[in-house]
Amino acid sequence: MSDFIPQLVQQLFNGLSLGAIYALIAIGYTMVYGIIGMINFAHGEIYMIGAYVGLVTLSAIGVGSGLPIALIIFIMLVIAVLVTAVYGYAVEKVAYAPLRGGPRLVPLISAIGMSIFLQNWVAIGQGARDMAVPALITGAWQFHIGEYAVTAPYSRIMIILVTLVLMIMLHFYIKHSRLGRASRACSQDLRMANLLGIDTNKIISFTFVVGAMLAAVGGVLIALAIGKLNPFIGFLAGIKAFTAAVLGGIGSIPGAMLGGVLLGLAETFAAAYISSQYKDIVAFGLLVLILLFRPTGLLGKPEVEKV
């Protein structure tokens, strides 16, 4: 039992860094759902595309270019964010905007189609096999608890820090900026917001763009930490992030952050203490259980059925 505490700390750290990624993706789901009430199935693919754009940028700069590593990562993030913002905008305009106002199943099926399209779009362009991402950040921070060493790789510490900063920025942006206020108004009542002179189409595009940008950051960071990627990573990550969004209460931004972290922890602990093969089952099982017993999630508001 003497190594129980250090192991716990190690798993806590692993879970936190994984959960941070889920939280970044989950925000895109939750914001879109909060405003137009649809599940953006293609969101996981945006995350994957963000990772690819990061790798393309890194290859363009070159690993041994002599630039400081922090600057390289910053450029990767900026370019990935800009490109995926365009992707998010275009996906919304092409696949969802023309369908607004129809039956609920129609945009969902269109989103599934978009997801399949984007996966194969990248698979044809950049190849379907695994691609290695050069390790930019090597080394880890080690500390001892008793005799046992806890390892915290710098790349994973960076995930947690960057996510934290972005979350705080997003929180203040949504709370105080003009667009943020408008988007909160839209999530309360889309039609009323429209009547009061808010350009709702613009706000919907805005939520897609913000969601895509955050997902892209997640994609770049995880690609650097894990060191490989392929065009099909988006599906599983997307479903899990959606689970996180539901866990926290879909439509609620703090809920998505909380849900992401909780899911990351649950998955890591399941992998560590049950069996690593069952971690995906734990994630899906959690999704099913939450939807059954608390469909509003931890921080969500109950949805009133209107006749």
Place this chain on the structure above:
Amino acid sequence: MASNIKNAFIAAIMAGVIIAPVYGLQIVRSGMQTHLEPEWDLVFIGMGIVFVFQAFIRPLIGKLLGKRGSAIRLPVLHDRSRRAAILLLIAIALIFPFFMGRAEVDIATLVLIYVMLGLGLNIVVGFAGLLDLGFVGFYAVGAYTYALLYHWAGWGFWEALPLAGAMSGLFGYLLGFPVLRLRGDYLAIVTLGFGEIIRLLLINLYGFTGGPDGISGIPKPTVFGMPMTRRAPEGQTTFHEFMGWQFDNMDVIIYLYLMALALALITLFVSNRVIRMPIGRAWEALREDEIACRSLGLNPTNIKLSAFTMGATFAGFGGAFFAARQGLVNPESFTFLESALILAIVVLGGMGSQVGVILAAIVLTVLPEVAREFAEYRMMIFGLVMVLMMMWRPQGLLPMTRPHVELNR
């Protein structure tokens, strides 16, 4: 016109940003390093197409549609013509294998499996309006029921078939019971979760299901207890010996085809009848307005559950047949993509329309086989078609006409 050009210009730039990192700059590995191989012509071609489309073609389409009112109308099938179409299809299907080569009959068998799955899912999605994204899970349950019964207990196909259907139905019932209180999108995600859980369990229960390798050597169905193989096991006569024929592999393929046809026809018949029964009417009523149904005293959970169970049962039959035809099952065959394909068949055909589903199953199975050179682009086009269908014809190719009375004024 000026704003048109300006918008088109912006769209073209965005297209460039979208295409460039995926097609314009290909990542090439060389040893430990990766470098880029630029291919700008693809990007410029894409930008040009988007520009021309946005600036000239789209306003033109808008004008044309505006003039002609509600654009192109595909035929809406009426009851009598639908029955005639189905009879004609059955007649063609019956004589088909005797005039065709081996490959064609093989593909046709595959089509029939998808017809069956499509009709099964049509009950859930088309009639009852419940979006089920984990349908392939029940298909897997059916396939593995037969495979496991054969592997562990030595059961034959005909003994296992009813049990495979019943097992899938039971799964549908048990999984449906808790989740059917959920609303549309949540239901879709939970069913997706179930489908994935079933697949992951099949992979991970290594000792029981054979893990990722699955189970192989599953025998083909027998004909009245006589195996259709070249040589029979001890003490049995094979079918070709009984008939006094030479053994021909083609016979086996035709036999499998006819069996698939029979299963598909049973599915068609049952779903066609059930939709006219009170329970079928209740499904449709529930799809149209759940609150109205509840206030009229229908129990939504029971009604949804019956649709879910029935759809799952047909998937189970399809799965058992699939296992028998392939001779092996592994979790690879039951991914989410398969669910999406079956869903696409239902949606493309027109939700609730049986002829439409059959047509869509044929189109979506035969086209990829014909267009083998484009195999690489198959899934990409498949996704694109799903999006475009939702835009231009969300009701599907051959939408169903519901029985209704029209008042002539």
